[in-house]
Amino acid sequence: MMEADWRLAKKTEALHIRAAMIQAIRGFFMRKNFLEVETPIRIPGPAPEAHIDAIPSDGWYLHTSPELCMKRLLAAGYPRIFQISRCFRGAERGFRHMTEFTLLEWYESGIDYWRMMEVCEELLIAVAHSLGHKGDMTYCGRKIIMRRPWERLSLREAFRRHAPLSLEDAVERDRFDEIMVDAIEPNIGTEGPVFLYDYPVALGALARAKQTDPTVAERFELYMGGLELANAFSELTDATEQRERFERELTLRQTSGKAPYPMPEPFLAALSAMPESSGIALGVDRLAMIFAGSESIDDVVAFTTEDL
């Protein structure tokens, strides 16, 4: 008899946890009267962003997230929508990255990013409960105190506490990304989940600028157990400003020798009809890593690219 494939067989427990988790996510949004939608995976072009590379597909691209189509639905009058879809990002492979991965995105009209933080708390606590985690959790030796409210920490304050230079200087001197991974991420949320909020406008191409401080965008990232889990915005609904932001991103892509993307005209045309809303993308594989206690994303998917 042929021996069972051990690489697959040993993932049994993690794959069961993953499946139960996805069911719990669906259940949460059904109870909240969200409509589950499916949008095309192959699209003319992704939202132009400097550092996100789409994989070409027969003249078009595989989507890097369902953001553009979902916002067109929002603009057309679907106020609460969610989607769990496979997304693709070129050249992203590491113990927390795969070129093909699963993203949960949801959008809600009439709320801003601050209210979205609360929805995040509700969702993740509901999912944890349904997987049998009634109290606190641990992930890879890190404590995760689940009691609400979770910590809210502005990015500027995080830099003040943990970085050798200010947020503004880090962006100015092109040191932002390195400082994030070396100084900020290892030192925040050591006790529980943390919402890192208010990113420089240049780092939130689709997020609304904050009224009281237009140098920052209403964007947050949720970190849990040291993992960057979700990215959210108060959505930018000004089509003119959005076009300018996209043009800046496309220029950045051009100067670094990256493939140009077409300007997403149908999306821009719909944007002026989009109500005030907040949207978020959450990495389903990474959430499965937390619940399965896996250090590597490879352990929570049946197949990695390398297995094929």
Next chain:
Amino acid sequence: MYSASDLRKNLKIQIDGAPYVIVDFSFVKPGKGQALYRCKLKNMINGTQFERTYRSVDTFEPADLKEKKMQYLYEEDGKYCFMDTETYEQVYLSGDQVGDATNFLSDNLDAEILFFGEEPIGVTLPNFVDLTVTVAEPWSKGDSVTGKSKPIVVETGYSLQAPPFIEEGEKIRIDTRTGEYLTRVKE
């Protein structure tokens, strides 16, 4: 020429005229930010290490090394002896130069010895090696739940996780790049 996306553990690159091996590697990318490639590099001649984070635009020269197929003979006083089976020439590597490969060296294993000029400085193992299990809890058949694993030890002293049906004296195949169990080997 390598680009940043070629970087991975055990890749050998040339920096300021010296060969370096990547002993630890991770790909990181802060949300919406750029891809970063964190490397811990070891100088293959003097053993000094340093950490550096590269960006996707960085490029690298392959280390200027010659490879020669040799056979592992034995270890004595922390020196690992390899022999060219055609010329019977023998070379010695230190434990530090062999690195993690000590986990997988069994007698008569064929490996690529790396030379910097005339100097042997490292070894590259085949991707798969077959090793004999020396320690494993007995398997009780009622225990055959799919996906369960147990710790075992192989002849080199290396310990790893394997399926519950693996028993002492059996030969197993290990992926030397990941250190993981692959399959049982029938002789």
